[in-house]
Protein backbone atom coordinates (compact mmCIF):
# COMPACT_ATOMS: atom_id res chain seq x y z
CA UNK A 1 0.00 0.00 0.00
CA UNK A 2 1.47 3.37 -1.03
CA UNK A 3 1.21 6.22 1.46
CA UNK A 4 -1.38 8.72 0.24
CA UNK A 5 -1.54 12.00 2.17
CA UNK A 6 -5.03 12.97 3.38
CA UNK A 7 -6.66 15.61 1.21
CA UNK A 8 -3.94 15.33 -1.43
CA UNK A 9 -5.04 15.24 -5.03
CA UNK A 10 -4.20 11.53 -4.96
CA UNK A 11 -6.55 10.94 -2.01
CA UNK A 12 -9.31 13.01 -3.60
CA UNK A 13 -8.86 11.10 -6.86
CA UNK A 14 -9.17 7.75 -5.10
CA UNK A 15 -12.32 8.99 -3.41
CA UNK A 16 -13.98 10.33 -6.55
CA UNK A 17 -12.69 9.17 -9.95
CA UNK A 18 -13.10 5.93 -11.90
CA UNK A 19 -10.21 5.54 -14.35
CA UNK A 20 -10.44 3.96 -17.78
CA UNK A 21 -8.20 0.96 -18.52
CA UNK A 22 -7.04 0.74 -14.90
CA UNK A 23 -7.06 -2.03 -12.30
CA UNK A 24 -9.58 -0.34 -10.02
CA UNK A 25 -8.79 -2.46 -6.97
CA UNK A 26 -5.09 -1.73 -7.27
CA UNK A 27 -5.80 1.94 -7.88
CA UNK A 28 -7.56 2.17 -4.51
CA UNK A 29 -4.25 1.08 -2.93
CA UNK A 30 -1.62 2.91 -4.97
CA UNK A 31 -3.51 5.97 -6.22
CA UNK A 32 -2.81 8.00 -9.35
CA UNK A 33 0.22 9.63 -10.84
CA UNK A 34 -0.60 13.32 -11.15
CA UNK A 35 0.47 14.98 -14.39
CA UNK A 36 0.91 18.66 -13.80
CA UNK A 37 2.17 20.26 -16.97
CA UNK A 38 3.63 19.67 -20.39
CA UNK A 39 5.85 21.35 -22.93
CA UNK A 40 6.69 19.98 -26.35
CA UNK A 41 7.06 16.22 -26.11
CA UNK A 42 7.78 16.26 -22.35
CA UNK A 43 5.45 16.15 -19.36
CA UNK A 44 6.08 16.65 -15.65
CA UNK A 45 4.35 15.04 -12.71
CA UNK A 46 3.61 16.74 -9.39
CA UNK A 47 6.94 15.58 -7.95
CA UNK A 48 8.67 17.54 -10.72
CA UNK A 49 9.81 14.40 -12.55
CA UNK A 50 10.16 14.87 -16.30
CA UNK A 51 9.02 12.22 -18.79
CA UNK A 52 9.58 11.98 -22.52
CA UNK A 53 6.22 10.92 -23.88
CA UNK A 54 7.00 8.56 -26.75
CA UNK A 55 3.32 7.60 -26.86
CA UNK A 56 1.94 11.12 -27.50
CA UNK A 57 -0.55 10.46 -24.70
CA UNK A 58 -2.81 8.00 -26.47
CA UNK A 59 -1.30 8.38 -29.97
CA UNK A 60 -2.88 11.80 -30.15
CA UNK A 61 -0.89 14.77 -28.77
CA UNK A 62 0.66 15.44 -32.18
CA UNK A 63 1.81 18.98 -31.36
CA UNK A 64 2.89 18.27 -27.80
CA UNK A 65 1.35 19.44 -24.59
CA UNK A 66 0.90 23.19 -24.54
CA UNK A 67 0.02 25.77 -27.16
CA UNK A 68 -0.50 29.49 -26.73
CA UNK A 69 -1.71 29.71 -30.31
CA UNK A 70 -4.43 27.07 -29.96
CA UNK A 71 -5.45 28.51 -26.58
CA UNK A 72 -6.04 31.89 -28.26
CA UNK A 73 -8.15 30.32 -31.00
CA UNK A 74 -10.32 28.52 -28.42
CA UNK A 75 -10.62 31.72 -26.38
CA UNK A 76 -11.64 33.87 -29.33
CA UNK A 77 -14.16 31.28 -30.52
CA UNK A 78 -15.66 31.02 -27.03
CA UNK A 79 -16.08 34.78 -26.93
CA UNK A 80 -17.82 34.79 -30.32
CA UNK A 81 -19.86 31.58 -30.29
CA UNK A 82 -18.92 29.14 -27.53
CA UNK A 83 -21.51 26.57 -28.56
CA UNK A 84 -24.08 25.81 -31.11
CA UNK A 85 -25.25 22.53 -32.55
CA UNK A 86 -25.74 21.29 -36.10
CA UNK A 87 -29.21 19.86 -35.52
CA UNK A 88 -32.15 20.63 -37.77
CA UNK A 89 -30.12 22.33 -40.43
CA UNK A 90 -28.26 24.93 -38.34
CA UNK A 91 -24.60 25.50 -38.99
CA UNK A 92 -21.63 27.71 -38.17
CA UNK A 93 -18.54 28.77 -40.06
CA UNK A 94 -15.73 26.78 -38.38
CA UNK A 95 -17.67 23.53 -38.88
CA UNK A 96 -18.22 24.20 -42.57
CA UNK A 97 -14.63 25.26 -43.11
CA UNK A 98 -13.29 22.18 -41.35
CA UNK A 99 -15.54 19.87 -43.40
CA UNK A 100 -14.34 21.55 -46.61
CA UNK A 101 -10.72 21.22 -45.54
CA UNK A 102 -11.10 17.54 -44.68
CA UNK A 103 -12.79 16.77 -47.99
CA UNK A 104 -10.01 18.61 -49.82
CA UNK A 105 -7.28 16.49 -48.20
CA UNK A 106 -9.15 13.15 -48.17
CA UNK A 107 -7.10 10.26 -49.59
CA UNK A 108 -9.93 9.21 -51.92
CA UNK A 109 -12.93 11.17 -53.11
CA UNK A 110 -15.28 11.67 -50.21
CA UNK A 111 -18.65 13.39 -50.28
CA UNK A 112 -19.55 14.61 -46.78
CA UNK A 113 -18.35 14.84 -43.18
CA UNK A 114 -20.16 13.85 -39.98
CA UNK A 115 -18.69 15.23 -36.76
CA UNK A 116 -18.55 13.55 -33.36
CA UNK A 117 -16.44 13.94 -30.24
CA UNK A 118 -14.35 10.76 -30.22
CA UNK A 119 -12.94 7.98 -32.34
CA UNK A 120 -15.41 5.57 -30.76
CA UNK A 121 -18.36 7.70 -31.83
CA UNK A 122 -16.99 8.10 -35.35
CA UNK A 123 -16.68 4.32 -35.72
CA UNK A 124 -20.05 3.72 -34.07
CA UNK A 125 -21.57 6.11 -36.59
CA UNK A 126 -19.79 4.34 -39.46
CA UNK A 127 -21.16 0.97 -38.30
CA UNK A 128 -24.68 2.39 -38.09
CA UNK A 129 -24.24 3.77 -41.58
CA UNK A 130 -23.30 0.31 -42.92
CA UNK A 131 -26.68 -0.85 -41.64
CA UNK A 132 -28.53 2.26 -42.83
CA UNK A 133 -26.96 2.05 -46.29
CA UNK A 134 -27.95 -1.57 -46.75
CA UNK A 135 -31.49 -0.84 -45.60
CA UNK A 136 -31.63 2.00 -48.11
CA UNK A 137 -30.55 -0.19 -51.02
CA UNK A 138 -32.93 -3.01 -50.08
CA UNK A 139 -30.38 -5.40 -48.56
CA UNK A 140 -31.15 -5.05 -44.83
CA UNK A 141 -29.80 -8.55 -44.08
CA UNK A 142 -26.27 -7.43 -45.08
CA UNK A 143 -25.61 -6.47 -41.45
CA UNK A 144 -22.57 -8.34 -40.21
CA UNK A 145 -19.50 -6.30 -39.50
CA UNK A 146 -16.08 -7.93 -39.70
CA UNK A 147 -13.20 -6.55 -37.67
CA UNK A 148 -9.83 -8.14 -36.91
CA UNK A 149 -8.51 -9.92 -33.85
CA UNK A 150 -6.53 -7.34 -31.83
CA UNK A 151 -8.09 -4.49 -33.84
CA UNK A 152 -9.26 -1.55 -31.73
CA UNK A 153 -12.02 0.83 -32.74
CA UNK A 154 -13.27 2.30 -29.48
CA UNK A 155 -15.15 1.61 -26.27
CA UNK A 156 -18.79 2.28 -27.18
CA UNK A 157 -20.88 -0.86 -27.49
CA UNK A 158 -20.69 -1.20 -31.28
CA UNK A 159 -17.12 0.03 -31.75
CA UNK A 160 -15.80 -2.37 -29.11
CA UNK A 161 -17.89 -5.15 -30.68
CA UNK A 162 -16.03 -4.51 -33.93
CA UNK A 163 -12.74 -4.57 -32.01
CA UNK A 164 -10.94 -7.86 -31.57
CA UNK A 165 -10.18 -7.38 -27.89
CA UNK A 166 -11.54 -10.24 -25.77
CA UNK A 167 -10.32 -8.51 -22.60
CA UNK A 168 -12.60 -5.59 -23.42
CA UNK A 169 -15.58 -7.83 -24.19
CA UNK A 170 -15.30 -9.92 -21.03
CA UNK A 171 -18.29 -9.66 -18.69
CA UNK A 172 -19.87 -6.86 -20.73
CA UNK A 173 -21.78 -9.49 -22.74
CA UNK A 174 -20.11 -8.28 -25.93
CA UNK A 175 -19.49 -8.41 -28.84
CA UNK A 176 -23.02 -7.94 -30.19
CA UNK A 177 -24.24 -10.79 -32.35
CA UNK A 178 -23.64 -9.14 -35.74
CA UNK A 179 -19.88 -8.86 -35.27
CA UNK A 180 -17.16 -11.24 -36.47
CA UNK A 181 -13.36 -11.08 -36.36
CA UNK A 182 -10.77 -12.30 -38.80
CA UNK A 183 -7.04 -12.98 -38.48
CA UNK A 184 -4.68 -10.12 -37.80
CA UNK A 185 -1.47 -9.53 -39.72
CA UNK A 186 1.18 -9.98 -37.03
CA UNK A 187 3.72 -11.32 -39.48
CA UNK A 188 6.65 -11.64 -37.08
CA UNK A 189 4.79 -13.71 -34.49
CA UNK A 190 2.42 -15.63 -36.71
CA UNK A 191 4.20 -16.51 -39.93
CA UNK A 192 5.18 -20.12 -40.48
CA UNK A 193 8.86 -20.95 -40.86
CA UNK A 194 9.93 -19.99 -44.38
CA UNK A 195 6.64 -18.21 -45.16
CA UNK A 196 7.25 -14.93 -47.01
CA UNK A 197 5.35 -11.74 -46.19
CA UNK A 198 3.48 -12.13 -49.48
CA UNK A 199 2.47 -15.73 -48.75
CA UNK A 200 1.41 -14.72 -45.23
CA UNK A 201 -0.68 -11.88 -46.70
CA UNK A 202 -2.38 -14.36 -49.05
CA UNK A 203 -3.18 -16.55 -46.04
CA UNK A 204 -4.74 -13.54 -44.25
CA UNK A 205 -6.89 -12.67 -47.29
CA UNK A 206 -7.93 -16.32 -47.69
CA UNK A 207 -8.99 -16.36 -44.02
CA UNK A 208 -11.13 -13.27 -44.62
CA UNK A 209 -12.71 -14.84 -47.69
CA UNK A 210 -13.37 -18.08 -45.86
CA UNK A 211 -15.07 -16.20 -43.02
CA UNK A 212 -17.28 -14.32 -45.49
CA UNK A 213 -18.22 -17.58 -47.23
CA UNK A 214 -18.96 -19.31 -43.94
CA UNK A 215 -21.17 -16.46 -42.78
CA UNK A 216 -22.77 -16.03 -46.20
CA UNK A 217 -21.72 -13.04 -48.34
CA UNK A 218 -25.34 -11.80 -48.35
CA UNK A 219 -25.10 -11.25 -44.59
CA UNK A 220 -21.79 -9.36 -44.45
CA UNK A 221 -22.13 -5.59 -44.81
CA UNK A 222 -18.90 -3.99 -43.64
CA UNK A 223 -15.27 -4.46 -42.76
CA UNK A 224 -13.44 -2.10 -40.41
CA UNK A 225 -9.68 -1.88 -39.99
CA UNK A 226 -6.85 0.44 -39.07
CA UNK A 227 -4.25 0.90 -41.85
CA UNK A 228 -1.62 0.13 -39.19
CA UNK A 229 -2.88 -1.57 -36.03
CA UNK A 230 -2.21 0.71 -33.08
CA UNK A 231 -3.54 -0.70 -29.83
CA UNK A 232 -2.89 -4.18 -31.26
CA UNK A 233 0.81 -3.40 -30.90
CA UNK A 234 1.87 -1.02 -33.67
CA UNK A 235 1.64 -3.81 -36.26
CA UNK A 236 2.84 -2.91 -39.73
CA UNK A 237 0.94 -4.78 -42.44
CA UNK A 238 3.09 -7.23 -44.42
CA UNK A 239 3.78 -6.58 -48.10
CA UNK A 240 0.75 -7.00 -50.42
CA UNK A 241 -1.62 -7.46 -47.43
CA UNK A 242 -3.88 -4.53 -48.21
CA UNK A 243 -4.12 -5.21 -51.95
CA UNK A 244 -5.25 -8.75 -51.24
CA UNK A 245 -7.66 -7.84 -48.44
CA UNK A 246 -9.31 -5.12 -50.52
CA UNK A 247 -9.75 -7.48 -53.48
CA UNK A 248 -11.79 -9.79 -51.22
CA UNK A 249 -13.95 -6.91 -49.98
CA UNK A 250 -14.66 -5.80 -53.55
CA UNK A 251 -15.50 -9.34 -54.65
CA UNK A 252 -18.27 -9.61 -52.04
CA UNK A 253 -19.46 -6.00 -52.18
CA UNK A 254 -18.52 -5.25 -48.59
CA UNK A 255 -18.19 -1.65 -47.40
CA UNK A 256 -14.73 -0.74 -46.12
CA UNK A 257 -14.36 1.58 -43.12
CA UNK A 258 -10.76 2.78 -42.74
CA UNK A 259 -10.21 3.64 -39.09
CA UNK A 260 -7.69 6.47 -39.41
CA UNK A 261 -8.11 7.54 -35.79
CA UNK A 262 -4.39 6.91 -35.15
CA UNK A 263 -2.97 6.91 -38.67
CA UNK A 264 -4.70 10.07 -39.92
CA UNK A 265 -2.79 13.36 -40.15
CA UNK A 266 0.72 12.23 -40.83
CA UNK A 267 1.47 9.40 -38.43
CA UNK A 268 2.55 6.96 -41.16
CA UNK A 269 4.55 9.53 -43.15
CA UNK A 270 1.64 10.54 -45.39
CA UNK A 271 -1.42 12.57 -44.53
CA UNK A 272 -3.38 9.31 -44.26
CA UNK A 273 -2.53 5.68 -43.68
CA UNK A 274 -4.83 5.10 -46.67
CA UNK A 275 -2.26 6.89 -48.85
CA UNK A 276 0.63 4.88 -47.42
CA UNK A 277 -1.14 1.59 -48.15
CA UNK A 278 -3.27 2.60 -51.16
CA UNK A 279 -6.58 1.98 -49.45
CA UNK A 280 -9.89 2.80 -51.14
CA UNK A 281 -12.35 3.02 -48.25
CA UNK A 282 -16.03 3.96 -48.40
CA UNK A 283 -15.82 5.71 -45.04
CA UNK A 284 -12.90 7.16 -43.10
CA UNK A 285 -12.99 7.83 -39.37
CA UNK A 286 -10.51 10.26 -37.87
CA UNK A 287 -9.91 11.91 -34.48
CA UNK A 288 -6.88 12.35 -32.20
CA UNK A 289 -4.35 14.36 -34.29
CA UNK A 290 -7.26 16.11 -36.02
CA UNK A 291 -7.22 18.55 -33.11
CA UNK A 292 -3.77 17.58 -31.82
CA UNK A 293 -5.86 16.19 -28.92
CA UNK A 294 -6.44 19.73 -27.66
CA UNK A 295 -10.19 19.36 -28.17
CA UNK A 296 -12.39 16.25 -28.25
CA UNK A 297 -13.47 15.99 -31.86
CA UNK A 298 -13.75 13.31 -34.52
CA UNK A 299 -14.78 13.35 -38.15
CA UNK A 300 -16.26 10.59 -40.26
CA UNK A 301 -16.04 11.06 -44.02
CA UNK A 302 -18.45 9.15 -46.25
CA UNK A 303 -18.37 8.71 -50.00
CA UNK A 304 -21.13 9.69 -52.39
CA UNK A 305 -22.52 6.15 -52.58
CA UNK A 306 -23.20 6.18 -48.82
CA UNK A 307 -24.38 9.77 -48.75
CA UNK A 308 -26.91 9.37 -51.54
CA UNK A 309 -28.37 6.33 -49.74
CA UNK A 310 -28.62 8.47 -46.59
CA UNK A 311 -30.48 11.13 -48.55
CA UNK A 312 -32.89 8.50 -49.90
CA UNK A 313 -33.53 7.19 -46.41
CA UNK A 314 -34.18 10.62 -44.94
CA UNK A 315 -36.55 11.33 -47.82
CA UNK A 316 -38.39 8.14 -46.92
CA UNK A 317 -38.30 8.57 -43.13
CA UNK A 318 -38.50 12.35 -43.02
CA UNK A 319 -35.29 12.75 -41.05
CA UNK A 320 -31.71 11.53 -40.65
CA UNK A 321 -32.32 10.39 -37.09
CA UNK A 322 -28.81 10.36 -35.67
CA UNK A 323 -26.67 12.95 -33.88
CA UNK A 324 -24.68 14.14 -30.88
CA UNK A 325 -25.17 17.36 -28.88
CA UNK A 326 -21.54 18.40 -29.31
CA UNK A 327 -21.05 17.24 -32.91
CA UNK A 328 -19.34 20.03 -34.82
CA UNK A 329 -18.80 22.06 -31.62
CA UNK A 330 -17.50 25.41 -32.87
CA UNK A 331 -14.63 25.60 -30.37
CA UNK A 332 -13.45 22.11 -31.31
CA UNK A 333 -13.75 22.74 -35.05
CA UNK A 334 -12.00 26.13 -34.77
CA UNK A 335 -9.11 24.50 -32.90
CA UNK A 336 -8.94 21.61 -35.39
CA UNK A 337 -8.79 24.07 -38.28
CA UNK A 338 -5.90 25.87 -36.65
CA UNK A 339 -4.15 22.55 -36.06
CA UNK A 340 -4.44 21.74 -39.77
CA UNK A 341 -3.01 25.20 -40.56
CA UNK A 342 -0.09 24.48 -38.24
CA UNK A 343 0.51 21.15 -40.02
CA UNK A 344 0.69 23.04 -43.33
CA UNK A 345 3.02 25.70 -41.96
CA UNK A 346 5.43 23.22 -40.38
CA UNK A 347 5.42 21.00 -43.49
CA UNK A 348 4.29 18.25 -41.18
CA UNK A 349 4.27 15.40 -43.70
CA UNK A 350 7.86 15.96 -44.95
CA UNK A 351 8.91 16.49 -41.32
CA UNK A 352 7.44 13.11 -40.33
CA UNK A 353 9.07 11.47 -43.33
CA UNK A 354 12.48 12.86 -42.38
CA UNK A 355 12.40 12.43 -38.59
CA UNK A 356 10.40 9.20 -38.96
CA UNK A 357 13.12 7.67 -41.15
CA UNK A 358 15.66 8.69 -38.52
CA UNK A 359 13.59 7.24 -35.68
CA UNK A 360 13.16 3.93 -37.52
CA UNK A 361 16.91 3.73 -38.13
CA UNK A 362 17.69 4.49 -34.47
CA UNK A 363 15.10 2.04 -33.12
CA UNK A 364 16.16 -0.74 -35.50
CA UNK A 365 19.55 -0.74 -33.80
CA UNK A 366 17.80 -2.21 -30.75
CA UNK A 367 16.99 -5.35 -32.75
CA UNK A 368 20.39 -6.61 -31.56
CA UNK A 369 19.49 -6.21 -27.89
CA UNK A 370 19.26 -9.62 -26.13
CA UNK A 371 15.58 -9.19 -25.18
CA UNK A 372 14.37 -7.72 -28.49
CA UNK A 373 12.95 -9.91 -31.21
CA UNK A 374 11.42 -7.61 -33.77
CA UNK A 375 11.47 -3.92 -34.64
CA UNK A 376 9.16 -2.74 -37.38
CA UNK A 377 7.71 0.67 -38.11
CA UNK A 378 6.50 3.27 -40.55
CA UNK A 379 6.57 7.06 -40.29
CA UNK A 380 6.56 8.01 -36.62
CA UNK A 381 5.09 4.74 -35.46
CA UNK A 382 7.02 1.65 -34.44
CA UNK A 383 6.38 -1.66 -32.71
CA UNK A 384 9.12 -3.46 -30.82
CA UNK A 385 8.65 -6.97 -29.49
CA UNK A 386 10.46 -8.39 -26.48
CA UNK A 387 11.32 -12.06 -26.97
CA UNK A 388 13.19 -14.68 -24.98
CA UNK A 389 14.91 -15.95 -28.12
CA UNK A 390 14.64 -14.17 -31.44
CA UNK A 391 16.33 -16.91 -33.48
CA UNK A 392 13.61 -19.42 -32.57
CA UNK A 393 10.89 -16.78 -32.05
CA UNK A 394 10.34 -18.00 -28.51
CA UNK A 395 8.35 -15.55 -26.39
CA UNK A 396 8.92 -14.97 -22.71
CA UNK A 397 6.76 -17.03 -20.37
CA UNK A 398 3.65 -14.85 -19.80
CA UNK A 399 3.92 -15.37 -16.03
CA UNK A 400 7.10 -13.28 -16.07
CA UNK A 401 5.02 -10.27 -17.22
CA UNK A 402 7.98 -8.86 -19.10
CA UNK A 403 5.92 -5.95 -20.41
CA UNK A 404 5.09 -4.88 -16.86
CA UNK A 405 8.73 -5.21 -15.79
CA UNK A 406 9.86 -3.06 -18.72
CA UNK A 407 7.11 -0.52 -18.06
CA UNK A 408 8.33 -0.12 -14.49
CA UNK A 409 11.85 0.57 -15.76
CA UNK A 410 10.51 2.93 -18.40
CA UNK A 411 8.78 5.02 -15.74
CA UNK A 412 11.93 4.95 -13.61
CA UNK A 413 13.93 6.24 -16.58
CA UNK A 414 11.50 8.98 -17.54
CA UNK A 415 10.15 7.32 -20.68
CA UNK A 416 6.51 6.80 -21.52
CA UNK A 417 5.71 4.09 -24.03
CA UNK A 418 2.61 2.09 -24.81
CA UNK A 419 3.01 -1.50 -23.59
CA UNK A 420 0.80 -4.16 -25.16
CA UNK A 421 1.76 -7.48 -23.60
CA UNK A 422 5.46 -7.88 -24.40
CA UNK A 423 5.29 -5.34 -27.23
CA UNK A 424 6.26 -1.72 -26.99
CA UNK A 425 4.66 0.82 -29.30
CA UNK A 426 6.32 4.14 -30.14
CA UNK A 427 4.23 7.03 -31.44
CA UNK A 428 5.84 10.26 -30.26
CA UNK A 429 4.29 13.66 -30.94
CA UNK A 430 4.73 14.53 -34.61
CA UNK A 431 6.84 17.56 -33.67
CA UNK A 432 9.64 15.38 -32.32
CA UNK A 433 13.12 16.33 -33.54
CA UNK A 434 16.16 14.17 -34.31
CA UNK A 435 17.79 15.31 -31.05
CA UNK A 436 14.70 14.26 -29.12
CA UNK A 437 14.75 10.87 -30.88
CA UNK A 438 18.30 10.51 -29.53
CA UNK A 439 17.06 11.39 -26.05
CA UNK A 440 14.31 8.77 -26.42
CA UNK A 441 16.84 6.14 -27.55
CA UNK A 442 19.18 6.90 -24.65
CA UNK A 443 16.35 6.40 -22.19
CA UNK A 444 15.23 3.24 -24.01
CA UNK A 445 18.72 1.76 -23.78
CA UNK A 446 18.58 2.12 -19.98
CA UNK A 447 15.09 0.61 -19.87
CA UNK A 448 16.04 -2.47 -21.90
CA UNK A 449 19.30 -2.99 -20.01
CA UNK A 450 17.55 -2.72 -16.64
CA UNK A 451 14.79 -5.09 -17.80
CA UNK A 452 17.33 -7.61 -19.07
CA UNK A 453 19.31 -7.39 -15.85
CA UNK A 454 16.17 -7.99 -13.75
CA UNK A 455 15.13 -10.94 -15.92
CA UNK A 456 18.56 -12.52 -15.57
CA UNK A 457 18.72 -12.13 -11.79
CA UNK A 458 15.21 -13.46 -11.19
Ligand SMILES: Cc1ncc(COP(=O)(O)O)c(C=O)c1O
Pocket residue numbers: 058117118119120121123152153154155226230231259260261262287288
Ligand atom coordinates in the same frame (compact mmCIF):
# COMPACT_ATOMS: atom_id res chain seq x y z
C1 LIG B 1 -7.65 3.06 -34.10
C2 LIG B 1 -8.54 3.61 -33.03
N1 LIG B 1 -9.84 3.79 -33.31
C3 LIG B 1 -10.68 4.30 -32.40
C4 LIG B 1 -10.25 4.65 -31.15
C5 LIG B 1 -11.20 5.20 -30.14
O1 LIG B 1 -11.04 6.56 -30.01
P1 LIG B 1 -11.58 7.32 -28.71
O2 LIG B 1 -10.80 6.83 -27.55
O3 LIG B 1 -11.36 8.76 -29.06
O4 LIG B 1 -13.02 7.01 -28.60
C6 LIG B 1 -8.90 4.51 -30.83
C7 LIG B 1 -8.38 4.89 -29.51
O5 LIG B 1 -7.26 4.67 -29.16
C8 LIG B 1 -8.04 3.96 -31.79
O6 LIG B 1 -6.75 3.76 -31.52
